[in-house]
Amino acid sequence: MTKHHTKFALETLAIHAGKQVDPATGAVVPPIHLTTTFERKLDGSYPDGYVYTRADNPNRRALEECLRVLEGGAACAAFSSGSAAAAALLRSFAPGDTVLVCSDLYHGVRNILINILQPWGLKPVFVDMTDMKAVEQAWTDSVKLLWLETPTNPMLNIYDISALADMAHAKGAQVAVDGTWTTPIVQRPLELGADFVMHATTKYLAGHSDVLGGAIIAKAESETFEQVRYIQQLEGAVPSPFDCFLVSRGISTLPYRMRAHSDNAMKVAKFLDDHPNVHTVHYPGLEHHPGHGIANKQMAMMGGMMSIQVSGGVEAATNVMNRVKLFHRATSLGGVESLLEHRRSVEGDLSTTPDDLLRVSIGLEHPDDLINDLAQALG
Ligand SMILES: *Cc1c(COP(=O)(O)O)cnc(C)c1O
Numbered sequence: 001m002t003k004h005h006t007k008f009a010l011e012t013l014a015i016h017a018g019k020q021v022d023p024a025t026g027a028v029v030p031p032i033h034l035t036t037t038f039e040r041k042l043d044g045s046y047p048d049g050y051v052y053t054r055a056d057n058p059n060r061r062a063l064e065e066c067l068r069v070l071e072g073g074a075a076c077a078a079f080s081s082g083s084a085a086a087a088a089l090l091r092s093f094a095p096g097d098t099v100l101v102c103s104d105l106y107h108g109v110r111n112i113l114i115n116i117l118q119p120w121g122l123k124p125v126f127v128d129m130t131d132m133k134a135v136e137q138a139w140t141d142s143v144k145l146l147w148l149e150t151p152t153n154p155m156l157n158i159y160d161i162s163a164l165a166d167m168a169h170a171k172g173a174q175v176a177v178d179g180t181w182t183t184p185i186v187q188r189p190l191e192l193g194a195d196f197v198m199h200a201t202t203k204y205l206a207g208h209s210d211v212l213g214g215a216i217i218a219k220a221e222s223e224t225f226e227q228v229r230y231i232q233q234l235e236g237a238v239p240s241p242f243d244c245f246l247v248s249r250g251i252s253t254l255p256y257r258m259r260a261h262s263d264n265a266m267k268v269a270k271f272l273d274d275h276p277n278v279h280t281v282h283y284p285g286l287e288h289h290p291g292h293g294i295a296n297k298q299m300a301m302m303g304g305m306m307s308i309q310v311s312g313g314v315e316a317a318t319n320v321m322n323r324v325k326l327f328h329r330a331t332s333l334g335g336v337e338s339l340l341e342h343r344r345s346v347e348g349d350l351s352t353t354p355d356d357l358l359r360v361s362i363g364l365e366h367p368d369d370l371i372n373d374l375a376q377a378l379g
Pocket of ligand 1: 149178
């Protein structure tokens with residue numbers, strides 16, 4: 001399926017975009033092309049455009065095309081992890097450029113910015129993006145990029161993508177959104193005005209906690225995206241053909257999984273919100289969440305991630321974590337199995353996360369079983 005993508009719904013695109021019946025065998029499921037190299041024709045040409053797998057491979061091309069179509073972008077580059085994808089995009093800007101970064105975000109990207117890219121010459125400035133005045137005040141002429149995720153990891157802050165994109169574009173900067181927690185099923189940053197979407201395909205896109213991957217999708221071809229491709233092909237932080245196959249297979253069921261993750265999470269959030277031993281539930285689907293209004297405007301559903309703050313401090317939070325029977329005590333998110341983790345101890349020295357906070361990734365088990373497990377663990 002290569003033409004007329006736009007007339008199909010996301011459920012259909014998730015299954016068909018980028019995929020075609022294998023011309024050599026008729027296989028409906030794409031074969032995994034484990035080759036690193038491709039043969040030239042007698043005239044020296046490469047008619048299919050494949051030369052060497054670091055530069056391109058049929059499984060990677062199929063995955064990139066699927067992601068590009070799902071996000072409604074012009075181009076996509078796949079990476080071996082979400083972190084490699086983020087680093088490639090950030091390094092496509094120049095030493096001396098400033099990037100305005102939301103103050104709550106995935107700790108790995110914060111560490112890449114502070115410990116790797118700042119010494120290289122990029123200047124990260126962290127700002128509370130719920131406050132448009134603060135963003136305006138942090139602006140300088142050297143700002144070339146706004147980097148944000150929404151909902152944020154782990155505080156579930158909600159930022160207004162279209163308002164931030166309008167401000168950035170008026171000042172001649174570009175906008176990148178880390179879409180890992182939402183996927184194109186929940187939130188569509190390019191349609192809201194962003195120039196780039198970054199994904200850790202490791203999480204919901206692949207969906208089964210068994211493969212690492214990342215991607216950058218660009219709204220339009222640009223010098224910046226050319227540089228992303230250049231870094232991808234030259235440095236080779238690329239997903240293997242098998243990795244691409246696994247992510248592509250996972251994406252086939254993404255729209256249905258995201259609906260179920262969101263439905264389950266809403267039920268669990270309501271239960272936790274009423275529980276006397278939980279003093280705060282951070283979930284944008286709850287009406288009292290400060291970002292609820294913007295979330296309703298820019299998200300099709302509320303996703304499967306939330307954080308809770310347990311009454312009684314770090315000791316009580318640890319007790320809850322150690323008493324769960326169905327949830328796994330593990331980092332990461334977006335798989336079919338529900339996970340619970342003490343975020344502060346994962347994030348390391350730069351962490352600003354409260355000590356009584358547990359981050360919850362709601363999986364696809366029956367919601368009653370999840371609620372019963374949390375009820376017994378909370379006592
Ligand atoms: C996991 C994650 C990343 C990093 O992805 P990796 O594949 O682990 O490198 C980036 N951003 C967010 C929001 C994530 O959850």
